[in-house]
Amino acid sequence: MRNRWSVIAGLLFSVLLLTACSGLWQSLGYDSSRQGVSSSLVDFLYPQGEKPPEQDQVIPRLKLPLRVGLAFVPGNLHKGLSEGRKVELLDQVRQAFEQRDFIAKIEVIPEAYLRQGRGFDTVDQIARLYGLDVIALVSYDQVVYTEDTAASLLYWTIVGAYVIKGSSNDVDTFVDTAVFDVASRKLLFRAPGTDHLEASSTLVGTVESVRKSQEAGFANAMVDMTRNLEQSLDEFVQRVKQEQVAEVSYRKGYSGGGGAIDWVLLLLLLPLLLARYGLRVISPRS
Numbered sequence: 241m242r243n244r245w246s247v248i249a250g251l252l253f254s255v256l257l258l259t260a261c262s263g264l265w266q267s268l269g270y271d272s273s274r275q276g277v278s279s280s281l282v283d284f285l286y287p288q289g290e291k292p293p294e295q296d297q298v299i300p301r302l303k304l305p306l307r308v309g310l311a312f313v314p315g316n317l318h319k320g321l322s323e324g325r326k327v328e329l330l331d332q333v334r335q336a337f338e339q340r341d342f343i344a345k346i347e348v349i350p351e352a353y354l355r356q357g358r359g360f361d362t363v364d365q366i367a368r369l370y371g372l373d374v375i376a377l378v379s380y381d382q383v384v385y386t387e388d389t390a391a392s393l394l395y396w397t398i399v400g401a402y403v404i405k406g407s408s409n410d411v412d413t414f415v416d417t418a419v420f421d422v423a424s425r426k427l428l429f430r431a432p433g434t435d436h437l438e439a440s441s442t443l444v445g446t447v448e449s450v451r452k453s454q455e456a457g458f459a460n461a462m463v464d465m466t467r468n469l470e471q472s473l474d475e476f477v478q479r480v481k482q483e484q485v486a487e488v489s490y491r492k493g494y495s496g497g498g499g500a501i502d503w504v505l506l507l508l509l510l511p512l513l514l515a516r517y518g519l520r521v522i523s524p525r526s
Contacts, residue, residue: 276383277454279315281418284377287358300421300428301487302373305344305494309366309375310334314355320382321458323351329462330378333417336466337473344491347372360425367422374428375420378465382413382457384450411437411450413457415465419472421486428486431472433465 286292310333312326321329327348334346347370354362363375418430435457439449479485 275386276381277316277320278381279313279379281313281377281379281416284313284354284358284379285360285363295424295426298424298426299485299487300424300426301489302421303489303491304342305491306342307344307371307373308337308346309349309370309372310346311349311354311366311375311377312351313377313379314351315380320380321455325455325458326351329458333462333466333469336470340473363420363422363425372422375422376417376469377420378415378417380413380415380458380461382411382454384454385410385412386450411435411439411453411457413437413454413461415458415461417465417469429472429476431465431469433461433463433468435460435464 282292310330312330327350330348334348337343338346349366349370353366353369356362357365366372367375413435415433416430417433419428420426421428437453437457437460439453476485480488
């Protein structure tokens with residue numbers, strides 16, 4: 241019986257000690273914390289809480305080569321990545337797609353331009369300013385969770401306890417790129433990107449470690465998103481071929497670049513041209 245009460249007393253003492261230590265760490269500013277930065281595409285495009293309209297029957301009209309805009313959706317002010325770093329990340333995405341022969345140009349749009357307003361009216365203004373047909377909007381959500389670790393909590397010396405604080409910094413990053421036809425306001429396709437980082441540091445390097453982990457998380461997630469965006473674009477091209485989810489035409493002086501997609505687009509346009517001039521396809525047997 242005495243042994244059992246000793247065990248219970250020991251457990252109670254441990255709980256009280258941990259609670260006291262936790263209070264001590266919090267009073268010193270070393271408490272566990274959860275922070276993050278985010279931006280919402282829905283809140284940006286539909287700021288009054290309205291629901292996105294049904295657009296299943298909307299057929300966008302795409303004129304090749306496309307003029308594309310690329311921008312981050314505005315998020316928390318003065319938090320997360322700097323404006324310059326965001327432009328750098330978007331420029332890396334631009335480089336991955338600028339060689340596509342059906343893309344005339346890709347403009348990286350500073351986030352400050354999108355902060356001037358919300359909704360598709362703002363998108364329309366930016367599209368007119370840059371002469372865009374399509375805009376790709378990148379939203380994000382990044383969570384940084386810093387938790388005190390017990391592994392390096394304190395060391396006993398001959399003169400007493402010597403405390404060395406450490407932190408385990410988990411950074412979870414999610415980015416999502418939604419590509420819209422400006423004229424019809426229809427979502428053409430989208431692509432996500434994710435990243436998870438774990439890093440440890442001493443107290444002295446915690447702030448710097450978290451900052452570097454945040455930047456690395458965004459960079460890795462954008463790379464993952466770019467790969468997925470290339471796949472989504474290829475899938476959209478196939479849908480244009482097979483399902484005619486968009487009407488395609490050419491700008492004056494553009495021949496289509498000579499790629500396989502261009503032959504398919506010509507075949508898609510051929511029935512429309514024949515119908516317009518009252519012609520029909522004559523088979524070899526007739």
